[in-house]
Amino acid sequence: MIWIENINEYEGKEILLKGWVYNKRSSGKIRFLLIRDGTGIIQAVFEIGKVDENSFELADKVTQESLVELKGVVRKDNRAPGGFEIVAKELKLLSPSENYPITKKEHGIDFLLQHRHLWFRSRKQFAILRIRAEVIKACRDFLDNRGFILVDAPILTPTSCEGTTTLFEVNYFDRKVYLSQSGQLYNEAAAAAFGRVYCFGPTFRAEKSKTRRHLTEFWMVEPEASFMELFDIINLAEDMILYIVERILEKRRKELEILERDINPLLNIKKPFPRITYDEAIKKLQEKGFKIKWGEDFGGDEETFLSNLFDKPLIIYYYPAKCKAFYMKRLKENPEISLSVDILAPEGYGEIVGGGQREDDLKELEKRLKEYNLPREPLEWYLDLRKYGSFVHSGFGLGIERTVAWLCKIKHVREAIPFPRMIDRIYP
RNA sequence: UCCCCGGUAGCUCAACAGGUAGAGCAUCCGGCUGUUAACCGGAGGGUUGCAGGUUCGAGUCCUGCCCGGGGAGCCA
CATH class of the missing domain: 3.30.930.10 (Bira Bifunctional Protein; Domain 2)
Incomplete structure (x- = not known):
């Protein structure tokens, strides 16, 4: 288990990470998950062929703020926010999250303070x-x-x-x-x-x-x-x-x-x-x-x-x-x-x-x-x-x-x- | 306590002069092999804060109340 704030120490190595799904993007047969663990946020990349089918499927379905465990290899890549990303090998759902109220768009201050x-x-x-x-x-x-x-x-x-x-x-x-x-x-x-x-x-x-x-x-x-x-x-x-x-x-x-x-x-x-x-x-x-x-x-x-x-x-x-x-x-x-x-x-x-x-x-x-x-x-x-x-x-x-x-x-x-x-x- | 502004879909907002509620995000379904709040197509989703009133008709006008925001006074 590692923490995201130390990710640069693991370039090229396989790591295991626990965290919450911060955001999710996809394009065709590739999926990007942003995962946060309290020390930082890291992008995980899911490519067909490099990750098993269940994990790929999960990366598609997993909802914002679900808790997951990720196994993958750390890679330096300028396209990733923060300069590092994880090439995913295996993703497990530890605890789901349904209808997380705070979305990517803007919210009013009353709503935010209430949450x-x-x-x-x-x-x-x-x-x-x-x-x-x-x-x-x-x-x-x-x-x-x-x-x-x-x-x-x-x-x-x-x-x-x-x-x-x-x-x-x-x-x-x-x-x-x-x-x-x-x-x-x-x-x-x-x-x-x-x-x-x-x-x-x-x-x-x-x-x-x-x-x-x-x-x-x-x-x-x-x-x-x-x-x-x-x-x-x-x-x-x-x-x-x-x-x-x-x-x-x-x-x-x-x-x-x-x-x-x-x-x-x-x-x-x-x-x-x-x-x-x-x-x-x-x-x-x-x-x-x-x-x-x-x-x-x-x-x-x-x-x-x-x-x-x-x-x-x-x-x-x-x-x-x-x-x-x-x-x-x-x-x-x-x-x-x-x-x-x-x-x-x-x-x-x-x-x-x-x-x-x-x-x-x-x-x-x-x-x-x-x-x-x-x-x-x-x-x-x-x-x-x-x-x-x-x-x-x-x-x-x-x-x-x-x-x-x-x-x-x-x-x-x-x-x-x-x-x-x-x-x-x-x-x- | 006082003065302004606001309350419409889960969230952020729109609806001109009173004419019967609409968009983005989120959710669900589908598409896309490097996304950066990704994008594209489709679907579901509403007692318009509450209670009265005016009107043929109220989200829209009037009265009262509730809730929130900004500011004043007071203070770090």
Whole structure:
């Protein structure tokens, strides 16, 4: 048994392969089957005389997505998609498939999402999800190589980190708890124990958003580092994004080709990324006629405009404190400004990173809880971190699906996750 | 929650000004010795999202509801 991704190692040899019938073509007394096995797709050729009668007959009758076993000889041939094909000797039907719903012609998005469990057998979806896997691996390798320790945060949490309107409420025995919207607060505790840490996992937002950038369940990698200040963490994020881009270009070229992704914009991504302050961003927007005022957060159009000004990810820092969460540390000279950063992906993809330096002064943080109207009791443990050796620390979160959507240049984040969860869509 | 757009064959769509439902793909049958979403010929396949209404007549017009898409706000 061999895997299709290794087919070039078997030129001229007889091999055995299991896979699903991806497509079928024929001409007179010759039959072509495209077979996929999860690692790739290969063309098998059936010629009368070179294959037994039963196998030839089966190659004619076998339906899309039937599972088959194929014996044959690997041959290099430019006429075959991928450059290699298998001259079939014997074909066996292992498991039939009847009326496979996803056909070769186009389908609407509703139908495809309703059949997501089958849809991701298709070439493009397959390519996107393989890129996703590589993005995740790149994030983890990058952080592991820099001495960050994976310390996972809980998913069931007693309270929110940012507000209470966007949380999913869950019955937890006889009380209410919430699905995590960020592992960050727990990360801060872990950073005091392990120095540099990250958590990686799903996060949940009950926002009633219906846009190409939103899912109710999405994945984030969130590094948090002791002794790092705002600009240290910005440098870290910059290095990490660059590392991800380079990794995808190195290991997932084939998938980018399947997606017909123009890789020039990705090849162009080098350090340093452009850096502007929130104030500068506001000025650029106002010059262009946007009606945004100082103190307001950017909307989708504003983000798209700003990120299109540059051909690299855009770093925006020093947001107004009132746009950001209670735990953001503030600029000493101007407490209206938070030590925060967002990074917008180029080509109009919007925010992929959000982070900043955390408030490490107990009194300031207590004051902030009151300002934001947050209950103290469930956050008592969080305040402890400022009582027992408070420390300078910073971190950020990188959204996996938005990053994948940008790298793949797909329109909507729903294709960047195996089973997207959206408002009004929870099946399959 | 709000604003637009849509729902017709298994799928993607068409049906002009209201006149009685049509094509490609998929399926089945037949043809073709190198196909590349192959192609060619034939066949079967419909309660036009649901409920009312207007009309001699409704896929088409009106009202309500359901479902989906795009966007806004909110956010990564």
